Amino acid sequence: MAKSIILLGATGSIGVQTADIIREHPEDFSLTGFAAGKNMAVTRDFIREFHPEIVCVQNDDDAVSLRNEFPGVHVVSGDSGLIETATYEADVLVNAVLGSVGLKPTLEAIKLGRTVAIANKETLVTAGHLVMQSAKEYGATILPVDSEHSALFQSLNGEKREQASRLILTASGGSFRDSTRDDLKNVTVKEALNHPNWSMGAKITIDSATMVNKGLEVIEAHVLFDFDYNDIDVLLHRESIIHSMVEFQDTSVMAQLGTPDMRVPIQYALTYPDRLPRPEAKRLNLAEIGKLHFQEMDYDRFRALKMAFEAGRAGGTMTTVLNAANEQAVAMFLNEEITFLQIEELIERAMHSHQVVSAPDLETILYVDAETRKSVKNMLK
Numbered sequence: 143m144a145k146s147i148i149l150l151g152a153t154g155s156i157g158v159q160t161a162d163i164i165r166e167h168p169e170d171f172s173l174t175g176f177a178a179g180k181n182m183a184v185t186r187d188f189i190r191e192f193h194p195e196i197v198c199v200q201n202d203d204d205a206v207s208l209r210n211e212f213p214g215v216h217v218v219s220g221d222s223g224l225i226e227t228a229t230y231e232a233d234v235l236v237n238a239v240l241g242s243v244g245l246k247p248t249l250e251a252i253k254l255g256r257t258v259a260i261a262n263k264e265t266l267v268t269a270g271h272l273v274m275q276s277a278k279e280y281g282a283t284i285l286p287v288d289s290e291h292s293a294l295f296q297s298l299n300g301e302k303r304e305q306a307s308r309l310i311l312t313a314s315g316g317s318f319r320d321s322t323r324d325d326l327k328n329v330t331v332k333e334a335l336n337h338p339n340w341s342m343g344a345k346i347t348i349d350s351a352t353m354v355n356k357g358l359e360v361i362e363a364h365v366l367f368d369f370d371y372n373d374i375d376v377l378l379h380r381e382s383i384i385h386s387m388v389e390f391q392d393t394s395v396m397a398q399l400g401t402p403d404m405r406v407p408i409q410y411a412l413t414y415p416d417r418l419p420r421p422e423a424k425r426l427n428l429a430e431i432g433k434l435h436f437q438e439m440d441y442d443r444f445r446a447l448k449m450a451f452e453a454g455r456a457g458g459t460m461t462t463v464l465n466a467a468n469e470q471a472v473a474m475f476l477n478e479e480i481t482f483l484q485i486e487e488l489i490e491r492a493m494h495s496h497q498v499v500s501a502p503d504l505e506t507i508l509y510v511d512a513e514t515r516k517s518v519k520n521m522l523k
Contacts, residue, residue: 143167144171146174146232147172147174147232148174148236150235151177153184155404156287156404159408159411163412165177167420173457174259175196175198175232175237176227177228178198178500180201182208185199195216196213196226197216197217198494205218214424224239225247227247228247228250229468232256232257234256236259237261240264242264242511245504245507245508249272251278252277254282258284258285258314259408260286260509261287263359263362265305266362267362268466268511270365273364273365288418289385291363292385293384293398294387298388298396301306301390306389307376309386309388310376311377311386312380312385314382316352317336323483327483345472348476348485352444352482353444356444358450358459358468387399396477400426405423457500458502462510463493464489464492464493466510466512466520469489471518474488480520496510496514
C-alpha cells in the first residue's frame, strides 16, 4: 500500500524534488496534502496532478479561489491552515518550508506520533531541544532530509552510538569558496546565487555562500545526534561527493557518497528503513571524477561558521538569534538593502546584544525570534 505524504513547502526546491520522487514511484507514495505559500501556478498544477485531499496556501483570497476551482479539495490558509495540514492523517510529514514558520506545525505533528522527514533546518536550530524532547515523549520519528545529516544517519545505521567519536560534515564552500574577504566587498546578488554544485532556492544558496548554512547544519547535527560541539568538524570538500562522515573510536571512518542530487536523501527519508531503485538517476562514477579534494576550514575567512559554533556552544536562545538574524539579513541582501558582508555583521551584532535564556519554552523562542528580526531591521536606521 502506498505511503501517504503531507508536504509542507511544496513549491520550494526541496518540495518540488519531493514531488519528483512521488511522481517516480506512484505505487509507493501518494501526496495526500501539501502547503504551498503564494505560488498559485504550481499549486494548481499539483492539485491537478496529485489530487490531494487538503491544500494550504498563505493568503485567504487565494484559498477562496481554489475552493471555487477545486470543490473536492479541502483548502485552508495561513498559520492555522499550515498546522491543520501538518496534522492531517498521513504516514509521513515532509517539512520543507523555509524558515522558522515550520516550527509550530512540526511540534503539532510530533504530538500525534508522526514520522517527520525534516528538511527545515531552522526548526531544529531554533527549537531543537523542544523537537527532540517532544519526539521522545510522543514516540515520533525524526528523519533528516539534508544530504549531510542523511549521510551521518546512514553512516551511524547499525552502529553503536557510544562507539562513534566524531562527526565530520563536508562543505562545498559555496559560490565564493575561492574568494578572499576583500573580493566579497562588492559581490552582487546574482553572483551569490551561482552555486557551483547544487541546485537550491535563493535563501539556502546565499546561506551556502556565507557558510551560515553549514553552521546551521552543525547545530542541527548536535541536536539530531547528540554530539558535543567539540566532536563535530567541518571539512571543505569541493566536489560534494562525500556528503558527510562518522569517525569511530577504533579510527574507522564511515562515509556516505553519491552524486550531488537532493532527491537521494529525500527518497531515503520517505522509504526508510527500505530503499527504492532510481533507474533514471545519474550513478556515481569515481573513475570519471578521478580526484576528490579536501582542505581544513578557515574560520577567519568563513566567520559566519565560527559564529554558528559560538551560538551552539552558548545554547538556549542564542541559536534562535543566529537563525532569525540570518533570515532577516539574507532577505535584506536579496532585496539589495545591504551588502554581502553585512549579513555576517548584522548576525554578529544581534548575537552580541543578546542575553541568553538557557532552556526556553516555545513562547520565549517565538518572542526572541520576532524581536531579533525587528532589531536587525532597525540596525540600518
